[in-house]
Amino acid sequence: MTLHSRISDPHTDFFTDNKSSDSVQIWSPQITSFIASQVAKHRPMVLVTSGGTIVPLENNTVRFLDNFSAGTRGACSAEHFIRNGYAVIFLHRQFSLLPYSRHYSHSTHCFLDFMDLDDDGHGGLQTVILGQYEEEMRSVLKDYKRAKQENLLLVVSFITVAEYLFLLRDIAQCMAPLGSNALLYLAAAVSDFHLPPEKMSVHKIQSQGGRCLTLHLEPVPKFLTRLVKHWAPQAMIVSFKLETEERLLIPKCRNALKRYGHQLVIGNLLDRRKNEVILVQQDSESWIRVKDGELEDKLVTEVIGRHKRWAVKMKSSI
Amino acid sequence: MTLHSRISDPHTDFFTDNKSSDSVQIWSPQITSFIASQVAKHRPMVLVTSGGTIVPLENNTVRFLDNFSAGTRGACSAEHFIRNGYAVIFLHRQFSLLPYSRHYSHSTHCFLDFMDLDDDGHGGLQTVILGQYEEEMRSVLKDYKRAKQENLLLVVSFITVAEYLFLLRDIAQCMAPLGSNALLYLAAAVSDFHLPPEKMSVHKIQSQGGRCLTLHLEPVPKFLTRLVKHWAPQAMIVSFKLETEERLLIPKCRNALKRYGHQLVIGNLLDRRKNEVILVQQDSESWIRVKDGELEDKLVTEVIGRHKRWAVKMKSSI
Numbered sequence: 050m051t052l053h054s055r056i057s058d059p060h061t062d063f064f065t066d067n068k069s070s071d072s073v074q075i076w077s078p079q080i081t082s083f084i085a086s087q088v089a090k091h092r093p094m095v096l097v098t099s100g101g102t103i104v105p106l107e108n109n110t111v112r113f114l115d116n117f118s119a120g121t122r123g124a125c126s127a128e129h130f131i132r133n134g135y136a137v138i139f140l141h142r143q144f145s146l147l148p149y150s151r152h153y154s155h156s157t158h159c160f161l162d163f164m165d166l167d168d169d170g171h172g173g174l175q176t177v178i179l180g181q182y183e184e185e186m187r188s189v190l191k192d193y194k195r196a197k198q199e200n201l202l203l204v205v206s207f208i209t210v211a212e213y214l215f216l217l218r219d220i221a222q223c224m225a226p227l228g229s230n231a232l233l234y235l236a237a238a239v240s241d242f243h244l245p246p247e248k249m250s251v252h253k254i255q256s257q258g259g260r261c262l263t264l265h266l267e268p269v270p271k272f273l274t275r276l277v278k279h280w281a282p283q284a285m286i287v288s289f290k291l292e293t294e295e296r297l298l299i300p301k302c303r304n305a306l307k308r309y310g311h312q313l314v315i316g317n318l319l320d321r322r323k324n325e326v327i328l329v330q331q332d333s334e335s336w337i338r339v340k341d342g343e344l345e346d347k348l349v350t351e352v353i354g355r356h357k358r359w360a361v362k363m364k365s366s367i
Numbered sequence: 368m369t370l371h372s373r374i375s376d377p378h379t380d381f382f383t384d385n386k387s388s389d390s391v392q393i394w395s396p397q398i399t400s401f402i403a404s405q406v407a408k409h410r411p412m413v414l415v416t417s418g419g420t421i422v423p424l425e426n427n428t429v430r431f432l433d434n435f436s437a438g439t440r441g442a443c444s445a446e447h448f449i450r451n452g453y454a455v456i457f458l459h460r461q462f463s464l465l466p467y468s469r470h471y472s473h474s475t476h477c478f479l480d481f482m483d484l485d486d487d488g489h490g491g492l493q494t495v496i497l498g499q500y501e502e503e504m505r506s507v508l509k510d511y512k513r514a515k516q517e518n519l520l521l522v523v524s525f526i527t528v529a530e531y532l533f534l535l536r537d538i539a540q541c542m543a544p545l546g547s548n549a550l551l552y553l554a555a556a557v558s559d560f561h562l563p564p565e566k567m568s569v570h571k572i573q574s575q576g577g578r579c580l581t582l583h584l585e586p587v588p589k590f591l592t593r594l595v596k597h598w599a600p601q602a603m604i605v606s607f608k609l610e611t612e613e614r615l616l617i618p619k620c621r622n623a624l625k626r627y628g629h630q631l632v633i634g635n636l637l638d639r640r641k642n643e644v645i646l647v648q649q650d651s652e653s654w655i656r657v658k659d660g661e662l663e664d665k666l667v668t669e670v671i672g673r674h675k676r677w678a679v680k681m682k683s684s685i
Contacts, residue, residue, distance in 0.1 A: 103433070109611035109637055111556070115421075115433045119462065144437065150477045159468045160478050161511050176496045176505045187494045193479050238429070241574035252611045253637075256559035256586060264582040268574060293427035293570045319427055319571075 063270045064218070066245060067211040073219045076205050080138065083203040084223050087136040092201075093230050093356070095135045096220055098237035099123020100142025102210035104244055106264070111253045114266070116238035120145030122289075122322070122345065123236040128192065129349035131201050135232075138220055140213070142237070143206040149193035152185075210240045214272055221280035229363035231284035232356045233276070238291065242266035273309040285359040286311035287352060293319045302329040312359060313352070330355075381588045382536070384563060385529040391537045394523050398456065401521040402541050405454040410519075411548050411674070413453045414538055416555035417441020418460025420528035422562055424582070429571045431527075432584070434556035438463030440607075440640070440663065441554040446510065447667035449519050453550070456542075458534055460555070461524040467511035470503075528558045532590055539598035547681035549602035550674045551594070556609065560584035591627040603677040604629035605670060611637045620647040630677060631670070648673075 087094050100123065101116035124146040127137045131148070139148060146154055153160035163182040169175035178186055196202040205220070207213040224231040245267055254262065277286055290305060292298045295318060302314040306329060316327045325338040326348060337347050405412050418441065419434035442464040445455045449466070457466060464472055471478035481500040487493035496504055514520040523538070525531040542549040563585055572580065595604055608623060610616045613636060620632040624647060634645045643656040644666060655665050 107611070111435050111609060111611065111637065112558075113433055113435065115431055117429050117431065147477065150479055153478065154472070159465065160471065161468055161508055164508055166505065166508060166512065174505060174509075176501060176508055178494045183494060187484065187492060190479055190482055190484060190494055191492075194484065240430075241572075242580045253609070254559075255615075259586040259589075261586065262560045262584040264584070266580040266582070268577045268579065271577075291429060291571070293425070293429065297573075319429065 063211075063214065063272075066247075067215075068246070072207060072212045073215050076216060077219060079203060080205065080220055080223055083136075083138065083200070084227070086200055088227060090136075092136045093134065093232065093360075094138070094224060094227055095130050095232040095234050096138045096140060096217075096224060097123050097127045097130065097234045098140045098213070098217065099127075100145030101238040102142065102213045102240050103208055104210055104240050104242065104266070105249065106244060107250045107253055108246075109252055114240060114242070114244075116240055117319075118142070118145065118238040120147075121151070124148050124151040125343055125345040126234065126236065126349050127202070129343075129345055130234075130353070131196050132192070133349065133353055135353075136201050136203075138203045138205060138224075140205045140207065140216055140220065140237070143208050147204065148202065149189055149196070152189050210243055210269060213237065213239065214269075217272065217276070218280055221276055221284070224284060225281045228283040229285065229360040231281060232352070233281065233284050233286045234352065235286070235288045240269055243269050271309070273305075273311060277309050277311045283363060285313070285356050287313045287315060290314055290316045291319060291322070292316070299327065299329065299334065302327065306331060313355060315348070315352075328352075381529075381532065381590075384565075385533075386564070390525060390530045391533050394534060395537060397521060398523065398538055398541055401454075401456065401518070402545070404518055406545060408454075409548075410454045411452065411550065411678075412456070412542060412545055413448050413550040413552050414456045414458060414535075414542060415441050415445045415448065415552045416458045416531070416535065417445075418463030419556040420460065420531045420558050421526055422528055422558050422560065422584070423567065424562060425568045425571055426564075427570055432558060432560070432562075434558055435637075436460070436463065436556040438465075439469070442466050442469040443661055443663040444552065444554065444667050445520070447661075447663050448552075448671075449514050450510070451667065451671055453671075454519050454521075456521045456523060456538055458523045458525065458531070458538065458555070460531075461526050465522065466520065467507055467514070470507050528561055528587060531555065531557065532587075535590065535594070536598055539594055539602070542602060543599045546601040547603065547678040549599060550670070551599065551602050551604045552670065553604070553606045557587065559587055561587050589627070591623075591629060595627050595629045601681060603631070603674050605631045605633060608632055608634045609637060609640070610634070617645065617647065617652065620645065624649060631673060633666070633670075646670075646673075 100120040101118040104114040106112045120141055123141060127139050127148040130137050163179055163186060165177055165179050166174045167177045205216060207216055243266060273288060288305060288311060290302050292301055298316045298318060302316040305314050314329045316329060323344060325336055327334060327336050337351060418438040419436040422432040424430045438459055441459060445457050445466040448455050481497055481504060483495055483497050484492045485495045523534060525534055561584060591606060606623060606629060608620050610619055616634045616636060620634040623632050632647045634647060641662060643654055645652060645654050655662060655669060
């Protein structure tokens with residue numbers, strides 16, 4: 050594996066070179082109407098991005114590069130934002146964890162294990178929730194139904210890194226009129242490298258006779274600059290930084306803040322991500338740590354506090 | 368993207384170079400006891416593999432290569448095998464679809480949408496299944512409970528291609544004593560290329576200053592040869608071939624049969640995989656096509672028919 054020092058052409062425009070696919074067209078009407086209805090209710094709004102983005106190696110995609118992320122951080126955070134009065138656009142990788150259903154998703158908590166067949170009182174059987182799980186499931190279901198009924202959650206999905214960036218641009222631009230009431234909480238694991246469309250194989254790459262495969266990947270443009278400066282310049286923007294080496298974590302968070310000029314970087318280490326995160330701002334660094342339970346409860350409360358102060362500051366500076 | 372013609376050293380032993388991780392050790396006792404209990408009941412047994420295998424690019428894995436597969440074919444087929452009297456070892460990629468829960472998995476059929484809160488008769492609320500979905504859910508739950516109670520399903524998971532191959536070897540060898548009563552139905556999408564451990568980066572690859580990334584991947588050894596000849600030489604072996612180009616499908620299936628000398632290749636095209644498959648054997652080719660409904664119903668019935676004939680032939684040849 051080698052990193053080449055050829056710097057990619059800064060004038061190359063990702064949004065010109067890549068087709069937007071149909072994603073934006075499909076989702077745009079729902080996004081627009083969801084945002085409009087929140088504005089009418091003066092609700093604060095957050096875009097939560099979640100899950101990994103893929104980089105297809107073929108047009109008819111069989112193989113792809115991916116980034117590790119089950120979507121736990123995002124799905125969990127979205128619930129806490131809703132509980133705290135926010136409307137949430139949840140932009141997630143298809144099939145990654147979703148708010149509410151995440152409690153019973155995946156192999157570890159199969160919802161069928163929480164159910165039983167019981168006498169229906171008419172000589173037949175009916176499906177019931179097992180007594181010991183009823184209370185928790187009722188509480189999750191209640192929150193889920195409230196989010197749906199009060200129109201507090203819009204779920205939007207992407208697969209590729211190109212779809213992600215096009216949708217992010219579209220949503221951020223739609224949210225821009227909310228000014229500082231908008232929060233962007235970018236928890237998705239976005240690929241740093243991609244294969245430009247013209248280099249992609251149309252069909253499945255054939256593995257003939259035990260030959261090796263060499264892939265030349267190009268850097269994905271750093272979209273945060275545009276987001277901060279042009280797409281939603283008044284919104285508070287929170288990015289995430291995942292590292293595996295402790296010594297790199299804080300310097301990388303500081304670099305990101307300096308480079309993009311946004312408001313907050315949340316840093317975490319791969320093997321301790323469920324127990325600690327660091328919040329890095331221009332003039333502060335603070336850790337949030339939990340032993341058990343959901344770190345996102347504390348994290349989202351803290352982020353909301355900072356968002357409120359940001360909004361006050363922005364409004365007073367007009 | 369380039370394919371190099373350097374042929375990898377055929378003597379390189381994947382199983383020596385790659386650590387088996389802890390997967391085999393963790394799963395082995397369950398696998399052994401599951402197989403023993405089926406043998407005692409003279410049940411036919413199938414190993415169904417399902418989902419894509421990943422190729423990590425780093426030891427502390429943030430980035431990886433993957434193969435497209437939600438695991439629908441495998442999860443669906445496993446149910447049909449159980450319905451037809453087989454015991455199933457379901458070797459699947461972690462978080463890919465599972466038998467039974469697949470009916471309510473992923474974003475499209477969130478099980479919370481099938482539930483409601485109702486008066487519990489004591490002034491409180493209880494969770495109930497909505498009337499219109501009750502019958503189907505009851506039927507899925509019944510089948511799931513039967514599979515568990517009668518010990519017809521063992522669910523084993525892998526993530527990387529190395530874990531997959533080590534588990535496949537272990538399970539196949541454990542199943543070998545079943546002779547021709549064993550069926551191997553290899554629906555997992557196994558990576559053709561991998562990054563040998565010594566070439567892997569220990570930590571997350573850094574994306575410094577917009578540089579390009581070049582990956583040199585080596586071929587994954589064709590494990591089918593060993594499976595057919597050494598691991599489970601009496602078992603009937605069914606492999607899958609996914610292509611995106613129609614003209615390549617049948618020739619590639621024929622090549623695989625010739626190369627590995629196993630019994631059946633099931634070929635399918637990416638964009639029509641839910642509606643048609645072709646069964647290629649030494650002396651026959653036949654399509655199975657459905658307009659709607661589950662293709663796996665017909666497919667599994669057909670495969671079981673061939674497995675029975677195989678077993679009769681093998682037993683009469685002793």
